[in-house]
Amino acid sequence: MSNRFIKFWKSYSIVIVVLVVAVIISFMAPRFFQFENLMNVLSNASVVAIVGLGMTLAIASGNFDLSVGSTAAFASCVSFSLVPALGIPLSILAGLITGAVVGLINGAIITELRVPAFIATLGMQTIVRGLALIYTGGKDLYLYGQTEYKVLSGNALGIPMPLIMALVIAIVLSLVVSQTRFGRHVLALGSNFPAAKRSGVQTTWVVWGVFAIVGVTAALSGMVVSAQVLTANGRLSTGLELSAIAVVVLGGTPLSGGRLTMLGTLMGALLIAIINNGLNLLNIPIFYQELTVGSLMLIALAINLSQGFKVSSLIRRPQ
């Protein structure tokens, strides 16, 4: 019985925390529970959640992607610039393809040139950011009156599109991980790379696949943000990689790889969005938002004894 309770707590503690925080904030700021505000919170959470879901997969495979912020910026710039030529559906597709290509290049650098993922994606962060700025000449790209682009950030049946996309991606990725060979291989890679390689996992393809997926989610997240204001530029989404990693960690996916929880990532993103929104409603300066993100990460890991870190994993990063 108590075992079942502990298991339940491990899996759903973040959901309970989210609910408790939401209740507390709604007492302090009654406006919180207004429908419009709630939808706003869900949209904001979804923007980070979308890329967080891709990052969850990368972390479960024992890798990081530090280039997601730059990828988001580059993809949305490419997409915006192609709207006049290709029309909106195709230009959104072009943005997603841009993300996938950046992801594949990341994968190729890691597997073919054998650069550790941390450094490979760090280098690509600089390069892709530079490309985005060169591509736009450092200027803003506007879509005057092209409100159809808002399909990415608007509502469908009263529900924010970003939320729908985040949920769909979470479900699809969860199914991929639990039902497909690719998914099992991703986890195998994360829990023991040499063993996975020796037992015949096509590690190269798996790594490429993971980074392509991260690239696509990053691109989508960037385009959603751009669609909200119908403006894209090369400086978009700076620091997105750290927020995305924070959300994944808050959700309970261990950095040591081999395990993941997509629900946790969604909840992690929601928790941060709720707290940020609460701070806004209470007129607390924006600086406090970073304080809460940082403290939350540390508290979440400090009380999460279930992870049972060994000394060796304390200062080791996944390679």
Added chain:
Amino acid sequence: MNIENSPARKQISRDWDVLWERYGITVVLVIAWILAYFLVPKFNLPDNMLNVLRQSAFVGVAAVGMTVAIISGTFDLSIGSTLGFCAWTAVVVGAATGSVPLAMLASAVVGIVVGFINGMLITRIKIPAFITTLGMYFIVRAIHFILTDGAAARYSAKDFVWWGNGSVLGIPVPFIIFVIMAILIALVLNRTEFGRYVYSIGTNIQAAKVAGVPVQSTIVWIFIVSSLFASFSAFLIGSRIYSAGPGLEPDFALNVIATVVLGGTRLAGGRGSMLGTVAAAILFAGMGNVLNLLHTDSFVQRVAIGLVLLLALSIEGVRQRLFEISSRKTSKEVKLDKGSASNVS
């Protein structure tokens, strides 16, 4: 005997890897410097070359501390915020007291406190270093913004500004400090017990523990060192630009890590070279300078710097691959040889 596939050949290849790791970037720096000297207009003006050395120190001093952390198999993502906070502390304390030593001391204390908190969170509360330092990155930055309300501080007294802008016998002060720090830490790493602990933790933390290395206290010290050196960098930068605004160098931690890794210190831990860190810091500063002299767009500079980083770090992996391919080929040939030999007999 087939020498291609023999242990001797493997040994040679490993020796080359070690040599490349240790001295590769220094050789690259020397060659690049000579090329720039003759090919890039105005690079060879003494003032310009001294300026490159000065610029290299601002990232370099922090990279000296980070080298210790990376050799031990970890890194410190919080130093970007520590840098901003320490620079602000130095400037504010300097302006308030008019005393440069006090400014230096205050900024060092902030650095030590942040490093100590990092170390305690990692060793006592057992939060992985990556997450601890990432969390502290957000927290320290937030505290800095809350304290300053986003406003910049200024302090331009002559004896303060000298540390970032002055020269002794023509050599820029920050560069002198950078070199002294690098030599000092290189000695600590190679000659002291602490240095041996750092290497042994980076090589195999379990074995180090079994062998009686005080792992926990060493880790705390490692994080104090990396933070403290970030505070030295912060002092120099604050002095260089007379001021400390919020959001100073947001990508600082990643730049510093890139510098250390480019210098040949392995992210996997256990191996590293201070000479490489110094050379890599100068190389990055020199590249920025050359690209400026060639009137390159700052956007293009980003791309170039990223490419150089990836290029330098892929050499080892590519060499490994080539070696594997060649040894696979020769092992096939050996099998064929054996087959033909048995046929003859």
